[in-house]
Amino acid sequence: MRKPEIKKYARIVSTGISLGRTLVTNEEYEKYFGLKLPDAWRSALENRIGIRHRYVASPDQAPSDLAAEAAKMALQKAGLTIDDIDLVIVATDTPDFQTPPTVSSVHYKLGAKLKTGGFDINAACADNTIALILASQSIMLNEDVNYALVVSPYTMVRFTDPQDVTASIFSDGAGAVILGPSDEPGFITGKIIADGSYYDYWGIYIGGARPVSEEVVREKWHKLRYLKRYPPDINLRHWPGLVQETLKKAGLTADDISYYFVTQVNREMVRELMRILGQPVEKAPTIMDKYGYTGSACVFMALHDTIEQGKLRKGDYLQFVTSGVGFVMASAIFRWV
Missing domain, CATH: 3.40.47.10 (Thiolase/Chalcone synthase)
Incomplete structure (x- = not known):
């Protein structure tokens, strides 16, 4: 084999x-x-x-x-x-x-x-x-x-x-x-974590477990629903550890990362992550002022803006830090080569 x-x-x-x-x-x-x-x-x-x-x-x-x-x-x-x-x-x-x-x-x-x-x-x-x-x-x-x-x-x-x-x-x-x-290495490593106990907090709850019907539409289950209040600090409770664990896998420290591309759901939350990591807020580009919150697309847009501004240099380390409802969180480290 x-x-x-x-x-x-x-x-x-x-x-x-x-x-x-x-x-x-x-x-x-x-x-x-x-x-x-x-x-x-x-x-x-x-x-x-x-x-x-x-x-x-x-x-x-x-x-x-x-x-x-x-x-x-x-x-x-x-x-x-x-x-x-x-x-x-x-x-x-x-x-x-x-x-x-x-x-x-x-x-x-x-x-x-x-x-x-x-x-x-x-x-x-x-x-x-x-x-x-x-x-x-x-x-x-x-x-x-x-x-x-x-x-x-x-x-x-x-x-x-x-x-x-x-x-x-x-x-x-x-x-x-x-x-x-x-x-030469571009992708370095990645890590995914999850906590399924938040599956019923908010989402669009139609599908195999709730097929579309007149009643489902009347009750707006086909729309984004907030069934329970997400803890406001949930990202900041988990992002720092996820960042550090991914850095450890890569043999790097937070200081080695040139740019952090973080889920663009809240500018102050992104900046607070930088403060927790002991990093300048300028290391985490924010683009919600230009594009709003674009969910799955947001960190790619932040990366795109950073590239278009000519900020990346060969050898720079980039770290993605993202989170989705349910919840699932992921981080990946790349070297710009």
Whole structure:
């Protein structure tokens, strides 16, 4: 029996993004959604969470459309075509349909051929990082996988109740990352943790356990529902340990990381993580002021912005730190090569 062996290393090659077609500012929120944001909430939204506007996908913009648009940008920036891609992973909790997988639509819209494999994963807003880990390992362990496309579309706005003020954090868009082969290590390591006791706190509770019916729709189970209050410190209770455990696996310290790409759900929370780690807040780019909270896409957008600003230098270490409801959390470390 042949033992698995590393065939090559994997690195991040390029990124791309796309956005919902309509920009809605906080000033325009009542006109668009029919709800006036209370003064106290709007103050927190802008000054603590960091959100001043959001993008809303048009009815004719499916998650796969946003994914394909972001993927095309990443391909163009990499100087590749879809024929160069051996694997596509769609990471999202707002798919086109329950089945078939959204990767099928993305595959078709990109004009991919039979040799380009693909699948979906869903770990809520942690699935982006998990997909990076899976794509990297696929490149490293498979002779026939050289380039992998990871793309995360997010269209949570259409699943929210517009009469719920917390819906104002959400924004629609997609982020894409292309990974490719390398002669030196790019992907270093990753780690995933989970606590399933939070499965019934909040989510979109339709599916095999609650099939769609008139009663289900009338009771709004097809919308994002908050059944229990998430502990407000849940991320800060677990992120620091997850970061340190992943760093330990890599033989690195927090000081070695040049940039942290953290779930963009709350700007002050991201900054507090940096303070706990003893790091400058500038090491954790925040983009919710530009794009709103784009869930599965958000850390890819933060990475994209950082690359576009020319901030990354060869040899920089990058750490992704993401969390999704349920809950699932993930971290991955890459070296920019």
